[in-house]
Amino acid sequence: MSLDGSNRSSASVGAAESALSRRRFLAVSAGGVLAAAATSLLAACSGGASEAPSGVSSSSASSSAAQATAGPGGFSGGGSLKVLLRSHFVPAFDVWFDKWADDWGDKNKVTVEHDHITAGDIPAKVAAEVAAGGGHDLYAFTRPADANLYAKQLVDVGDLTKQVGDAHGGWIPLGEGVGRVDGVWRGVPDFFIDFPSLYRKDIFDDLGLKPIDTWDDLLKTGIILKDHNARIGIAINQKSNDSLNSWQALLWSYGASTVGQDGKSVAIDSPQTREALTYAVELYQKTMTNEVLSWDDQGNNLLLASGQGGWIHNPISALRTMEKETPDLAKKIAVGNSPAGPKGRLAPVSTNVFGIATWSTNAAAARAFILDYYGVFLDGVKVSEGYNQPLLKDFRKKPMPVLGEDPRFGALQDFDQVAKVAGYPGPPNAAAGEAEANWIVPLMVGKAVQDNDVNGAVDWATQKLEAIYAKY
Amino acid sequence: MVTIAQRISAQQSYEQRPLWPRLAPYLLILPAGIYVLALIGFPLVLGIWYSLTDVTVARDGTFVGLKNFVTVTRDPTFILAVRNTLIIAVFATAAKITLSVALAFLMLQAFPGRKLMRALFVLPWTVPIALSTIAWKWMFHSQYSVVNWILLHAGVIDQNIQWLGTPVAAMFAVILVSTWRAVPFGAITVLAGLTAVPADVIDAARIDGANWWSRFISVIVPIIAPILFIAVLFDLIFTLTELTVVYLLTGGGPVDQTQVLANYALQVGVVGSQLGQGAAIAIYMLPLLLVLTVVALRNIARREGL
Numbered sequence: 001m002s003l004d005g006s007n008r009s010s011a012s013v014g015a016a017e018s019a020l021s022r023r024r025f026l027a028v029s030a031g032g033v034l035a036a037a038a039t040s041l042l043a044a045c046s047g048g049a050s051e052a053p054s055g056v057s058s059s060s061a062s063s064s065a066a067q068a069t070a071g072p073g074g075f076s077g078g079g080s081l082k083v084l085l086r087s088h089f090v091p092a093f094d095v096w097f098d099k100w101a102d103d104w105g106d107k108n109k110v111t112v113e114h115d116h117i118t119a120g121d122i123p124a125k126v127a128a129e130v131a132a133g134g135g136h137d138l139y140a141f142t143r144p145a146d147a148n149l150y151a152k153q154l155v156d157v158g159d160l161t162k163q164v165g166d167a168h169g170g171w172i173p174l175g176e177g178v179g180r181v182d183g184v185w186r187g188v189p190d191f192f193i194d195f196p197s198l199y200r201k202d203i204f205d206d207l208g209l210k211p212i213d214t215w216d217d218l219l220k221t222g223i224i225l226k227d228h229n230a231r232i233g234i235a236i237n238q239k240s241n242d243s244l245n246s247w248q249a250l251l252w253s254y255g256a257s258t259v260g261q262d263g264k265s266v267a268i269d270s271p272q273t274r275e276a277l278t279y280a281v282e283l284y285q286k287t288m289t290n291e292v293l294s295w296d297d298q299g300n301n302l303l304l305a306s307g308q309g310g311w312i313h314n315p316i317s318a319l320r321t322m323e324k325e326t327p328d329l330a331k332k333i334a335v336g337n338s339p340a341g342p343k344g345r346l347a348p349v350s351t352n353v354f355g356i357a358t359w360s361t362n363a364a365a366a367r368a369f370i371l372d373y374y375g376v377f378l379d380g381v382k383v384s385e386g387y388n389q390p391l392l393k394d395f396r397k398k399p400m401p402v403l404g405e406d407p408r409f410g411a412l413q414d415f416d417q418v419a420k421v422a423g424y425p426g427p428p429n430a431a432a433g434e435a436e437a438n439w440i441v442p443l444m445v446g447k448a449v450q451d452n453d454v455n456g457a458v459d460w461a462t463q464k465l466e467a468i469y470a471k472y
Numbered sequence: 473m474v475t476i477a478q479r480i481s482a483q484q485s486y487e488q489r490p491l492w493p494r495l496a497p498y499l500l501i502l503p504a505g506i507y508v509l510a511l512i513g514f515p516l517v518l519g520i521w522y523s524l525t526d527v528t529v530a531r532d533g534t535f536v537g538l539k540n541f542v543t544v545t546r547d548p549t550f551i552l553a554v555r556n557t558l559i560i561a562v563f564a565t566a567a568k569i570t571l572s573v574a575l576a577f578l579m580l581q582a583f584p585g586r587k588l589m590r591a592l593f594v595l596p597w598t599v600p601i602a603l604s605t606i607a608w609k610w611m612f613h614s615q616y617s618v619v620n621w622i623l624l625h626a627g628v629i630d631q632n633i634q635w636l637g638t639p640v641a642a643m644f645a646v647i648l649v650s651t652w653r654a655v656p657f658g659a660i661t662v663l664a665g666l667t668a669v670p671a672d673v674i675d676a677a678r679i680d681g682a683n684w685w686s687r688f689i690s691v692i693v694p695i696i697a698p699i700l701f702i703a704v705l706f707d708l709i710f711t712l713t714e715l716t717v718v719y720l721l722t723g724g725g726p727v728d729q730t731q732v733l734a735n736y737a738l739q740v741g742v743v744g745s746q747l748g749q750g751a752a753i754a755i756y757m758l759p760l761l762l763v764l765t766v767v768a769l770r771n772i773a774r775r776e777g778l
Contacts (some may be wrong), residue, residue, distance in 0.1 A: 294637035
């Protein structure tokens with residue numbers, strides 16, 4: 001167009017300066033964009049770009065909350081205490097905990113701040129604070145390997161675990177496994193979350209089906225349930241702890257595992273893994289729909305709550321939510337065990353473990369807080385409606401609170417016998433934690449299902465796991 | 473000679489001015505400089521340093537050279553993330569710029585309720601991205617998708633589409649949400665350019681017999697080319713570095729089929745605790761971004777004859 005020639009030739013000096021300014025502006029803009037873009041990418045690696053919901057301090061009160069015990073921990077130093085913990089799947093627990101923490105703070109002249117974020121967002125939050133070298137004083141870790149991963153950032157709590165353990169009959173092996181690192185207690189075990197099955201007893205009874213006992217039962221029964229519009233659902237997806245737990249349970253009960261007993265040798269490439277994956281592909285194809293490939297931890301809960309689900313593999317929190325939101329449907333739900341495989345019944349569990357940060361300026365308050373918390377621990381179990389499974393022997397004596405009072409949950413009192421954590425049959429070390437954090441097992445199942453290629457999926461998982469374990 | 477004399481004179485008068493007016497510009501720009509250095513410069517340098525070490529979230533690292541960059545190339549998920557990032561960048565940027573131009577032209581026209589429509593068009597950009605993406609996630613939900621409900625009732629589909637459970641649909645969903653979010657900003661940028669196009673130039677083209685398409689291609693585009701380039705550049709770079717949409721909408725699923733570099737860098741670096749490798753994954757995009765920026769700037773300079 002003529003615009004190029006005539007306009008340019010008649011341009012004044014001022015216009016030329018203006019053009020130069022515009023160019024500079026564009027250059028600066030583009031350079032700024034580049035820098036900002038690069039920074040946003042890099043910030044992702046320093047935790048800054050995490051879109052994790054921010055912590056929410058709560059000070060809401062519950063009239064039914066237990067009173068804080070004053071000072072058995074012997075603390076009277078004042079100051080402040082910042083606690084990071086999960087948003088509990090049973091919201092009443094958060095109300096109770098916050099009320100108890102506030103009362104404890106009032107009695108001990110400590111300003112207690114309790115930040116609840118979703119369990120899935122805690123790892124990124126903790127990682128960011130560790131990288132920054134500061135943040136909360138007390139963490140309630142949600143991954144079994146976290147005490148191991150952050151051992152250098154956690155103070156030795158051996159004296160505390162001994163005091164608590166001695167007072168309540170000692171720790172069960174699962175508790176020791178997640179709290180002790182190379183002989184030193186870095187975490188104080190809080191509770192574990194069992195992983196049973198929930199099913200529609202009314203439909204099972206109508207169809208003359210027996211409760212699921214084994215993975216083979218699940219395949220046979222699942223086919224019938226799908227035909228009767230009551231499909232089963234197990235998430236096959238990253239960012240889903242349910243998916244991780246279910247498919248690890250399958251592997252372990254088939255005698256397969258990601259790593260050997262030494263916690264170092266990658267062991268995923270085995271006939272047992274192939275057998276389990278072949279089963280998983282058949283289970284997916286015959287009993288589920290591709291909806292499970294998009295599920296997060298809510299997916300299977302919503303399936304059961306929609307009335308279209310027949311069986312799910314999930315903690316009892318799904319049932320507790322239904323009891324409040326769809327009570328009529330909840331009455332039709334029964335609780336079963338985690339399915340057994342050729343090598344037995346093994347179920348991965350999530351754990352809550354307290355850790356006191358080395359950068360805490362009020363570690364004494366944190367110790368006293370934890371010590372007093374175990375004084376009211378069983379109140380918390382009751383408020384959690386049996387969701388919190390104790391890791392102390394005295395608290396597991398039958399009949400246990402809640403679980404021992406309702407015949408539907410009776411079998412869950414023995415769930416510690418089948419419960420295992422990340423890295424099984426080895427210890428829950430940092431490599432095992434990284435393997436879990438990268439969702440290797442559910443992604444392996446997903447690849448087998450999506451490509452219908454068991455060997456390819458095993459090869460992929462082997463490559464990923466060997467890369468992880470080679471670093472430790 | 474005259475020019476040189478004027479410059480010398482100006483330089484002398486500048487040096488004779490009191491200290492404060494001479495320092496004022498630097499002092500005024502200092503907060504911005506500190507801001508840029510602290511929030512952009514420092515993380516950039518730290519990230520580059522991390523990528524050359526084996527640092528994890530739990531322990532300090534040692535210098536390992538380019539090992540992280542070599543290691544991640546052997547990671548099949550990284551390859552997948554590169555592929556997905558480029559696919560999303562190409563399709564989303566094309567969609568964004570096309571719709572931005574269309575929307576800008578629409579907003580330029582005079583029609584009843586234009587102010588209201590302009591405000592509504594800008595809404596996607598003003599809503600916090602985390603909230604809007606979660607809303608989209610529910611709209612694509614496996615059981616309760618309102619999108620499926622509408623399509624089913626309109627007779628377009630006869631069974632639910634698993635938007636986030638199948639690779640192609642999930643990729644489409646990511647591109648759609650990313651485009652939906654970015655179009656208002658692109659449209660405003662283009663609109664700013666369009667309002668600067670002299671009306672008499674358009675009229676002259678019209679009198680010369682140029683139809684709408686010819687006027688757009690031969691008159692309007694050359695005039696607003698610098699703005700368009702910046703808009704494309706912004707869109708492309710923002711799309712290449714997209715984290716939130718994938719993080720919240722799909723998490724990289726199903727089975728890594730929507731995994732992108734930014735999300736994978738976060739996954740490996742923070743959640744997976746390998747800060748060094750995560751930084752290397754993030755840094756991999758830098759050369760491409762640099763090339764894009766240089767190409768765009770050179771293009772703009774050439775068009776302006778500078």
